[in-house]
Amino acid sequence: MVKIGNIELGEFPLLLAPMEDVSDPPFRAVCKDNGADLMYTEFISSEGLIRDAIKSRKKLDIFDYERPIGIQIFGGDEESLSLAAQIVEATNPDLLDINFGCPVKKVACKGAGAGILKDIPKMVKLTAAVVKATKLPVTIKTRLGWDEETKNIEDVAERLQDVGIKALTIHGRTRTQMYKGNADWTLIGKVKNNPRIQIPIFGNGDICTPEQAVAARAKYGVDGIMIGRAAIGYPWIFNEIKHFMKTGEHLPLPTVLERVEVCKKHLRQSVAWKGEVVGILEMRRHYTNYLKGLPHIKDYRQQLVTCNTLAEIEDVLDKVVLQYNDHIFERSAPAYDFLPSSNEMTGCNVYG
Structure with missing residues (x-):
């Protein structure tokens, strides 16, 4: 312990x-x-x-x-x-x-x-x-x-x-x-x-x-x-x-629906704690990571970072679920050597 x-x-x-x-x-x-x-x-x-x-x-x-x-x-x-x-x-x-x-x-x-x-x-x-x-x-x-x-x-x-x-x-x-x-x-x-x-x-x-x-x-x-x-x-x-x-086994990767639901909770908590204007603005940095791996997601991501109300953003996220509901995410190749190569590090986006 x-x-x-x-x-x-x-x-x-x-x-x-x-x-x-x-x-x-x-x-x-x-x-x-x-x-x-x-x-x-x-x-x-x-x-x-x-x-x-x-x-x-x-x-x-x-x-x-x-x-x-x-x-x-x-x-x-x-x-x-x-x-x-x-x-x-x-x-x-x-x-x-x-x-x-x-x-x-x-x-x-x-x-x-x-x-x-x-x-x-x-x-x-x-x-x-x-x-x-x-x-x-x-x-x-x-x-x-x-x-x-x-x-x-x-x-x-x-x-x-x-x-x-x-x-x-x-x-x-x-x-x-x-x-x-x-x-x-x-x-x-x-x-x-x-x-x-x-x-x-x-x-x-x-x-x-x-x-x-x-x-x-x-x-x-x-x-x-x-x-x-x-x-x-x-x-x-x-x-x-x-x-x-x-x-020694992997959990199933989260589905599109699971990703969007957690993203929505994060968004709602952000609005509740910071107020709608600031909460929505500061949430924008997270959408890329929540939706990573979805093909041709740029248009939806652009909508998410330009919407100004909670209802509008949730509507866009619902559309993402409808379009990508059948998408199967792929797991990145595991890094068995502890020190990762530069290619393996591309999945780690911002901080150490």
Whole structure:
């Protein structure tokens, strides 16, 4: 049984990655329905929380059906992170995660996210301050290092454990790689198999198929896997991995009707949480992935991203079901070698 503090997550938990502009409550709802064991909010600026910024506060919204749920924060200032941790604790999540892995310039160049990988003593100091500021279990998501010359994650993992974190998720790339190239799980495995490490170690990066998940578990011994891009428009990935691990067989691929019904739920949840205008606008990024694999779908997809009412969009989706009801989806060739080739990676659309 994998545990973070007192939170029991099962034998081999599958985590939904915190993805900016993706991992909101509507998206989390359909992932939870389809087997995600632990989910995280989009990352939230510690400075934004302290300033009471509306966008930051909105991201604190969590619901009981999502549990266990973690709220993720980022920042490069000890006082701000500590105060943000206290604000987060008041919303009663199950755990608090610190983002030390976001590679985008506007975050990293301010010494937050993956930017902290240039200053490991400060990273440890910030983490210790957050652990001290909250009673919640504190976890970390980070990368292998800043660049190829500073892959120091083994030392970092020990030092973060020593100041009190309860779990560590490692994305198998450096900051300079951004999301390019293949994730390197070798160092993730070394961290997990370090006899000094007693906390759960979760691997992240390039897991797009059940075969890859099984290979990652067998080869690197991680306690669980965090999944990002493979879940976008395809939340079934969680249950597919679980079924394959138990049986060695694939679940049937979701039908057109099943895909559309889940897409509709996602859409309705988006409208309910954000209002019709914003909910419809921000849902547009998901249609391509939900309808991936359908031939000649461009015209319908264009309609979906230009409709402005819930009724209009649902009408288009109903037409998709009528036209493609007999379509048989084909499963991509499994990637038995854990590190996927560039061709195999084309199915993983946005995030690592």
